[in-house]
Amino acid sequence: xxxxxxxxxxxxxxxxxxxxxxxxxxxxxxxxxxxxxxxxxxxxxxxxxxxxxxxxxxxxxxxxxxxxxxxxxxxxxxxxxxxxxxxxxxxxxxxxxxxxxxxxxxxxxxxxxxxxxxxxxxxxxxxxxxxxxxxxxxxxxxxxxxxxxxxxxxxxxxxxxxxxxxxxxxxxxxxxxxxxxxxxxxxxxxxxxxxxxxxxxxxxxxxxxxxxxxxxxxxxxxxxxxxxxxxxxxxxxxxxxxxxxxxxxxxxxxxxxxxxxxxxxxxxxxxxxxxxxxxxxxxxxxxxxxxxxxxxxxxxxxxxxxxxxxxxxxxxxxxxxxxxxxxxxxxxxxxxxxxxxxxxxxxxxxxxxxxxxxxxxxxxxxxxxxxxxxxxxxxxxxxxxxxxxxxxxxxxxxxxxxxxxxxxxxxxxxxxxxxxxxxxxxxxxxxxxxxxxxxxxxxxxxxxxxxxxx
Amino acid sequence: xxxxxxxxxxxxxxxxxxxxxxxxxxxxxxxxxxxxxxxxxxxxxxxxxxxxxxxxxxxxxxxxxxxxxxxxxxxxxxxxxxxxxxxxxxxxxxxxxxxxxxxxxxxxxxxxxxxxxxxxxxxxxxxxxxxxxxxxxxxxxxxxxxxxxxxxxxxxxxxxxxxxxxxxxxxxxxxxxxxxxxxxxxxxxxxxxxxxxxxxxxxxxxxxxxxxxxxxxxxxxxxxxxxxxxxxxxxxxxxxxxxxxxxxxxxxxxxxxxxxxxxxxxxxxxxxxxxxxxxxxxxxxxxxxxxxxxxxxxxxxxxxxxxxxx
Numbered sequence: 001x002x003x004x005x006x007x008x009x010x011x012x013x014x015x016x017x018x019x020x021x022x023x024x025x026x027x028x029x030x031x032x033x034x035x036x037x038x039x040x041x042x043x044x045x046x047x048x049x050x051x052x053x054x055x056x057x058x059x060x061x062x063x064x065x066x067x068x069x070x071x072x073x074x075x076x077x078x079x080x081x082x083x084x085x086x087x088x089x090x091x092x093x094x095x096x097x098x099x100x101x102x103x104x105x106x107x108x109x110x111x112x113x114x115x116x117x118x119x120x121x122x123x124x125x126x127x128x129x130x131x132x133x134x135x136x137x138x139x140x141x142x143x144x145x146x147x148x149x150x151x152x153x154x155x156x157x158x159x160x161x162x163x164x165x166x167x168x169x170x171x172x173x174x175x176x177x178x179x180x181x182x183x184x185x186x187x188x189x190x191x192x193x194x195x196x197x198x199x200x201x202x203x204x205x206x207x208x209x210x211x212x213x214x215x216x217x218x219x220x221x222x223x224x225x226x227x228x229x230x231x232x233x234x235x236x237x238x239x240x241x242x243x244x245x246x247x248x249x250x251x252x253x254x255x256x257x258x259x260x261x262x263x264x265x266x267x268x269x270x271x272x273x274x275x276x277x278x279x280x281x282x283x284x285x286x287x288x289x290x291x292x293x294x295x296x297x298x299x300x301x302x303x304x305x306x307x308x309x310x311x312x313x314x315x316x317x318x319x320x321x322x323x324x325x326x327x328x329x330x331x332x333x334x335x336x337x338x339x340x341x342x343x344x345x346x347x348x349x350x351x352x353x354x355x356x357x358x359x360x361x362x363x364x365x366x367x368x369x370x371x372x373x374x375x376x377x378x379x380x381x382x383x384x385x386x387x388x389x390x391x392x393x394x395x396x397x398x399x400x401x402x403x404x405x406x407x408x409x410x411x412x413x414x415x416x417x418x419x420x421x422x423x424x425x426x427x428x429x430x431x432x433x434x435x436x437x438x439x440x441x442x443x444x445x446x447x448x449x450x451x452x453x454x
Numbered sequence: 455x456x457x458x459x460x461x462x463x464x465x466x467x468x469x470x471x472x473x474x475x476x477x478x479x480x481x482x483x484x485x486x487x488x489x490x491x492x493x494x495x496x497x498x499x500x501x502x503x504x505x506x507x508x509x510x511x512x513x514x515x516x517x518x519x520x521x522x523x524x525x526x527x528x529x530x531x532x533x534x535x536x537x538x539x540x541x542x543x544x545x546x547x548x549x550x551x552x553x554x555x556x557x558x559x560x561x562x563x564x565x566x567x568x569x570x571x572x573x574x575x576x577x578x579x580x581x582x583x584x585x586x587x588x589x590x591x592x593x594x595x596x597x598x599x600x601x602x603x604x605x606x607x608x609x610x611x612x613x614x615x616x617x618x619x620x621x622x623x624x625x626x627x628x629x630x631x632x633x634x635x636x637x638x639x640x641x642x643x644x645x646x647x648x649x650x651x652x653x654x655x656x657x658x659x660x661x662x663x664x665x666x667x668x669x670x671x672x673x674x675x676x677x678x679x680x681x682x683x684x685x686x687x688x689x690x691x692x693x694x695x696x697x698x699x700x701x702x703x704x705x706x707x708x709x710x711x712x713x714x715x716x717x718x719x720x721x722x723x724x725x726x727x728x729x730x731x732x733x734x735x736x737x738x739x740x741x742x743x744x745x746x747x748x749x750x751x752x753x754x755x756x757x758x759x760x761x762x763x764x
Contacts, residue, residue, distance in 0.1 A: 003490050003515040195519075202517060355602055356611030362708070371597065371606040398607060411597050413606035 007124070008197060010107060011117040011256040015280025024095045025104050033149070036156035041379065048158050054407060060340065061377050061407060065347055072336045079332060081206075083325040085213040087317055089220045089298075093206070094275035099199050102150070102192035103259065106143055113139045117256065143193045144185075151185030197260040201271050208270065216301040217316040221274055223254075223265045223296050224304070231265075247291045254278035254296060264296055345378035348434050350448040351411075358451040364420030367397065368450050372412045372432065376404040382436045386414060390430030391450060393419040401437070416450065425454045464542030471541060475531055482524050490515040571741035574748075579628035582745070583752030592749025595742055599734070600750075608753050612712060613729060618753040621709045625698040626754065632747035636740065638733030641701050645726035649685045653720075659683055660719040666694040666706040669714065686723075 038045035040058050047056045055062040062069060084091055094100060114120045114135055126132055155177055156164050167173045173181070191199050200207050214220070228248035248265070255263050257278060260271040264278045282296040303313050353369040361367050376382055383403045388394055397415035404410055416430075428450040436442035500510040538546040545551075574588050582588045597606060603614045610616040615623055623641065624634055650656050655678075662679030663686075664671035683694070689702040696704035703711060711729075712722050734743060 002486060002488070002518045002521045004518045198517060198519075202520065353601070353606050355605055355614070359609075359611050367609070369605045369607045369609070371601070411594070411606075413593075413597065413601070413608075415607045415609065 005198060006261065008259070008261040009117045009121050009256075010259055011253065011281075012111060013257040013277050013280045013284075015283060017276035017280050021095050021100070021104060021275065025101050028096060028098075028101055029105070033153050036153060036161040044160055044162075046157065047160060050158055060343075061345070061379060063347070063375060063377055065375070066343075069336070069340065072332060072339075076329065076332055076336060079325060079329040082213055083322065083329055085210065086215065086218055086322055086325060088274075089214065089218050090206075090210055090272070090274035093200065093273035097273075099191060099204070100259075100273065100275065102188055103196050105146060106192040109142045109146070110139055113142065140193075143189055147185040147189035147192075148181070150188045151181040151183070154184045155180050197271070200260060200273055207273075210270070215319075215321065217313075217319055219298045219300055219313070220268055221264055221272060221276060221279060221296065222299040222301075222304055223248075223267070224294070224299075225265070226307075228265070228295050247286070247295050249285065249289060251285055253281040253285055257281045344442060344444055345376070346382075346384075346434065346436070346442055346444045347375040347377060348432065348444050348446050349373040350432050350446045352449060358453050360453065361417070365417045366420075366423070366452050367415055367417050370414050370416065370432070370448060372414055372434070373409065374402065374404060374412055374434065375409045377407060378442075379406050381405045381408075382438060382442065384434050384436050386412075387433045387435070388414075388416050388430060389433065391418050391423040391428050393422045394430060394450070418450070418452070423450065423452045425452050427451055461543070466542075468542040468544070471535070475528060478524075479528050482521070482528070486521055568741070571739075571745060575741045575744050579632070579744070579748045579751060580755075582748035583628075583755065585748075588745055589749055589752060592745045592752075595738075595746050596749055599738065600746070603731075608750065615711060616709065617750050619709060620754050621704060621707055622698060623696075623701050623703055623711075626751070628747055628751045631750050632743055634731065635738070635743045635746055635750075636733065636735040639701060639731045641727065641729040643689075643702075643722065643727040645724060646685060647724040650682050650723060655679075655682055656720050656723050657716065659686070659723060660716045663694065663705050663719050664714065664716065667708045667714075669708060671716075 035046050036044065040056075043056060045056070045058050049055065053064050055066075081092060110120070114123055123132060123135065152164070152168065153161075158180075159177060164173075164177065167177065195203075227246060229246040231246050231248035231250040233249060254265070255261070255278075257280070258264065259275060259277065260273060262269050262271045264272065276298065279296050279298065283293045286293050286295055300313055300316065302308065302316060306312075349372070351371040351373060353371065356369065359367050372386065374384070381404065383401060386396060386400050386402060388396055395417060397417045398413070402410070402412050430448050430450045431445050432448055433445045434443060499513050501513050502510075504510055535541050535544075536546070537548045538550050540546070571591070574582055574585075574591075577585070577588070596604075596608065600608070604610050604617055605614070608617040609619075620626065622630075624630060624639055647656060650659055658675045658679035659682045660679070661671040661675035662677075662683050665673070665676040686694075686705075689700060690696050690705050691702075694705040696702045696706075708714065710718070712718055712727060738746070
């Protein structure tokens with residue numbers, strides 16, 4: 001049981017929402033293609049160095065220990081999705097999703113090479129010829145070029161992009177670089193060139209759980225059936241026949257511009273990605289036939305039923321669900337940026353030696369050994385002073401100063417002693433403090449346990 | 455396959471796997487003969503079951519490319535099972551094994567890092583101890599391979615010698631340290647209880663041993679113990695200063711491997727002591743042992759920097 005894909009020949013549409021979409025294409029792609037080429041302090045501004053496990057984002061260097069920030073970022077993304085979907089419906093799908101954005105770029109290329117909708121349909125019906133082959137070959141070559149550049153840029157986030165471009169020019173790419181560039185390029189080419197709406201309808205889980213995020217006050221693309229029906233060809237005597245004739249002239253333009261090939265007049269469907277192409281198309285038609293705009297428009301289910309005004313819709317936007325999402329999102333975002341801005345570029349793990357609990361040394365002093373795993377996540381070298389506190393007479397037996405290079409990690413063994421008779425038998429709570437000598441603001445304190453033999 | 459006690463399970467897994475793949479292929483083939491063309495604007499049939507409140511399930515056909523993916527998966531599976539171990543005891547055409555993959559990774563790592571260690575191998579150990587880079591490498595090696603027993607600060611604990619002092623069981627020359635790391639050491643003190651006599655006599659010897667290092671001891675008991683110490687002198691020497699050639703510890707200093715209290719010394723005399731340091735030659739190789747020796751030697755000796763040692 002299978003079915004072949006019906007090719008969707010998309011008609012180009014101009015209008016307010018199409019312009020917004022192109023704006024998003026430009027913004028997202030300028031960022032994506034441009035970011036790897038920016039420099040920051042003699043290094044790539046944004047680089048995810050998986051080999052060295054360091055993640056550079058402008059002035060911030062994140063380490064695997066900072067994984068919590070990634071988790072917070074994902075939570076922020078999820079809550080943004082909830083919030084925007086609850087208010088605006090699937091605006092992410094229609095305007096900012098990479099699948100939509102790359103499909104838009106690929107369709108623009110297709111239009112430039114193969115022509116408008118009717119020309120493309122004619123071309124596909126033609127028998128094989130040199131001209132047809134040339135056009136198809138040109139299209140796929142252009143698609144391939146964009147896809148290649150996309151794959152190259154993607155890998156440029158993980159491998160220094162200047163070295164990568166040199167390796168491309170001299171054909172000295174490593175096997176993994178080849179693999180990931182081609183993999184990502186192939187995915188772009190396949191998804192934006194061939195799969196298109198099938199990614200949304202068959203692969204993307206978001207399309208299937210959108211209904212859980214919608215409520216009756218979410219904005220969705222809506223066909224005003226009450227106004228539009230009964231549909232039919234426009235005739236000059238419409239004013240007189242107003243009782244029988246709806247505003248929809250059944251021109252089917254809304255279907256021709258739909259990237260997922262559905263008829264919005266059937267109501268909300270899971271295929272609808274909320275791109276508003278049909279709104280642009282229908283508004284253009286309404287202008288031409290002299291009817292008011294908005295036969296197809298952004299509206300909520302409530303507004304449709306109650307025939308309410310945009311002001312009414314706006315009031316309904318401030319409903320508990322939206323407020324709760326907003327508060328949660330605002331909270332996480334503030335905590336995220338607060339933590340990121342006050343983050344100390346210094347980390348320390350105290351690892352107690354397990355071989356010996358505690359040992360008695362001369363004059364009855366008790367000694368414990370620790371390894372301080374010090375991580376200088378700053379991009380400058382520092383000297384630090386190590387100190388220990390928590391028990392009377394506690395002191396370091398080993399050197400109390402240590403120097404670390406920029407973004408260096410070092411395990412520093414330290415011996416800690418207390419005098420005879422001090423501390424409780426068994427475990428004692430102590431703290432290690434590490435403070436940069438050149439910058440007292442740069443310090444970290446970690447808890448540890450000092451063991452006195454019974 | 456050593457995981458199983460007999461050949462049955464290998465065959466069982468093979469049969470299940472092959473039948474599973476064949477079943478999937480059969481189902482796929484039977485389904486892929488039915489092509490459904492949905493008429494323009496037409497409605498797909500439902501499964502016929504009404505769930506609740508008119509909720510029914512559409513019987514949507516799957517897209518053709520998806521069907522091809524299933525075929526590709528089956529072909530991939532067959533090729534994989536041919537090349538790699540998966541079917542019972544069949545080892546696969548490529549002969550891949552996880553142990554082999556580990557060996558390969560080790561080899562790659564050795565090729566990459568080997569030269570880093572090897573370039574220090576010709577440098578004299580005492581000079582190497584003054585080289586900060588070599589010391590840093592040595593420290594990392596020590597923390598990885600030696601710190602479990604000797605402690606992160608190399609000062610040992612009961613039964614594990616302190617490497618940061620000037621007291622050596624087998625000698626503290628750089629070359630001897632290296633030999634210790636490469637070949638390991640066995641420290642054996644036989645039980646001496648029978649040779650010395652009663653508990654009282656053992657206690658007297660213990661007091662004498664304590665007195666050797668000037669530690670507080672009962673002078674009368676120590677005087678009695680001195681006679682009995684003759685049994686110990688064969689290894690530890692008449693003056694108790696030990697013998698590094700056989701690893702007999704110096705009893706005349708205040709450093710005690712198993713504790714310096716009378717009871718601990720009595721326990722050592724009565725039951726003897728057996729200790730061992732494993733040999734690291736096969737595991738670390740000489741280049742790493744060389745760097746480690748320099749680091750350990752440098753812990754108790756002030757290395758004299760003589761400029762660039764490379």
